[in-house]
Amino acid sequence: MRLVYGSALALAIASLVPLTTAAQDANRTVAGGGITAKGWQGKADGTGQVSEAKLSEEGKDLHVVTGPAITYWNPANKAAGNYTVKATFTEPKYMNLNNHPHPYGIVIAGNDLGTDQQSYLYCAAYGDGKFIVRGFGPASFQMNGRGEPNEAVAKAAGKDQPVKQEIAMSVKGDKVECAINGKTVASYDKAALVSAGKLKSTDGVYGVRFAHNTDATVSGLTMTKN
Secondary structure (H helix, E strand, O other), rough: OOHHHHHHHHHHHHHHHHHHHOOOOOOOOOOOOOOOOOOOEEEEOOOOOOOHHHOOOOOOOEEEEEEOOEEEEEEEEEEEOOEEEEEEEEEEEOOOOOOOOOHHHHHEEOOOOOOOOOOOEEEEEEOOOOEEEOOOOOEEEEEOOOOOOOOOOOEEEOOOOOEEEEEEOOOOEEEEEEEEEEEEEEEHHHHOOOOOOOOOOOOEEEEEEEOOOOOOEEEEEEEEEE
């Protein structure tokens, strides 16, 4: 009886494995992956490769399709002192490559990008009305947990419907702020960000950040001095 019970239990456990794996939303394969936008570079998270995502230019816009989560930047895009970096992110078909919302947004304060000592901060929006502020220094650190809702963040009408977010990150004196669609959604003391294990400085390269399995365009990426 013990053998029969043990075999039945093993079969029951084994039967759950495919379901669990399917629920993990694995990275998709992106056809024609790599970077074709002139001057741009990237680094994928974990064991992901830049060739497994795609960054291309469409007129003055950038088009990003991801397999793994990835950060993109152009080394010529630098900001120092007091500044604001902003862009508009358009997801033409919300959640068309995933089974739950994934974010995308602005990166600032990039230093040693592409290395195992990289540091940067990003603010990203989800198409369901949430946003997240997170960084690498070089280990990842969270500023608002796994994200939080805010009425300023636009919500898609449903799966495969369009959603657009204007995201801006600013350094103003001793504060670092994120604004989405014209409203400040997060503000932090610079001293809480520039510290051991977090940012090396708020000066640095700026760029964009996309979670895995996303498809969106970036328009109007600009930096202005405050």
